[in-house]
Amino acid sequence: MTSLTAVGRTRARALRLGIYMGDLWHRREFAWFLAMGNLKARNASTVLGLFWWVLNPLLLGMVYYVVFNFIFSSGRDIAYLLSGMFVFHFSAQSMTGGANSILQNSKLLSNLRFPRLVLPIANLIESTVGFMASLLVLYAIAVPSGSVHSLRYLPLLLIVLPIHVLFNLGLSSFTARLSVPFRDINNITPYVTRLWLYLSPVIWPLAFVEGLSPTGQFMFQLNPLYWIIAAYRSAFFGVDFQMAAIGWSALSAAIIGTIGIGLFIKYENKIVRHL
């Protein structure tokens, strides 16, 4: 008897999830227009518009380049540095953007009914466009500097990018979920992301981890971005890649994506009460 009701409950939950996803799909044009509208509005209201999306990580990368090459005089490849920085910025941006997508749309949320995941998704679309734009800048710098060995692994992007996007959607749904009970969350995220930046292979080379003890290596490799950044670099520069990088990226994206989205959907009926 109990197992029967458990089956019934699971089935009801699956059904609800299916309806939710259907609603979400029905609202895809809304998410797209929101994202494009925000991009356009940003371009209209600041002189450089979308370029800030590219410029922020670019400038930060330049800063680290200066610090390492001129102060510590330990050589860093600018394209290597920037590739990590752009990839990392995409994830960091998803975290702050996810929280903002809820906090800045409270009027919309309290007056209209729609699957709330539309808002973090719209934000993610916006960031994805920014990320793609930053890849053009990356190539504009990497090709002349001779960092691109070959383009044979470029199709890998078609696998890595969707994995990364799913991972980021998990992150942004998670911060969006947290932003409602903790509306001051964006005061904390810059410190979390900064720490995460130092724990990711952005400003230090992969060789650094390879020199560590097996436990140390394992600790660094628990970070999903470790694998995601490694996979991106193979795609960008044509350096050899490990299948493990793809496997672990996909696995961690599936886990973080499911948890983040799941927590968000489970909570979304209460968002308006708590806003």
Next chain:
Amino acid sequence: MSRPAVLADSVSVSFRPYLDRKPTMRRTLATFRHREPHLVDAVKDVSFEVRPGEAFGIIGRNGAGKSTLLRVLAGTIKPDAGKIVINGKTSTLLQLGLGFNPQLSGRRNVYLGALAGGLRKAEIDDLFDGIVEYAELEEAIDRPLKTYSTGMFSRLAFSVGMALHPDILLLDEILSVGDESFRDKSMESMQSLLDRAGTIVFVSHSLASVADFCDRAMWMERGQVREIGASGDVVELYKADVKTEQQSKGKRTG
């Protein structure tokens, strides 16, 4: 008897003031120490029904729970107790210009607003010219929204809201849209919505417009129903109550 367009059966919504009101990290930590057990009832045991073709007014003082109730009807707040049945497609004009972005052109905002309201892009393509014509904004539609006057903004927002072609329209304080002639036009549209068996639920502080426009009205006080009945009668009762309150206040201060 046809089935009601809106049916509310002992609907209650309560907020925990500490956890439900703009919680921050500090406040959440504070609630761990001294838990706040009492609940505040924003809406308490409210029952009513609205029939198709009817305009239903909701009046009451500030904080009586009118807006919370409208949000329950709009489906953005789930009631803690009770049941809500809605037969038909609702559209909210609880706030004009939902989903609008002032930086963007009027054209883009028509799409944003209508997509937010649940239409598909292809449907909006078909409705677009009608929306703009109704709002009388053919000249200005490609200008950024932030350059619009308040009247132009309201006209566009109202026009988009009506284009959603709702069966049940939820309105909050916006009968006074635009200038005199547009106001007549918007009243006409709402009348034609009622004529095709649509329903309007209307929250307002303007007692005259509730008495004029609505068939029946409900007076809410501290989250509860005080009176339901013909709009003229309910408005009179409410007016009398406000008057006695003012008189007793006058006595105390004088």
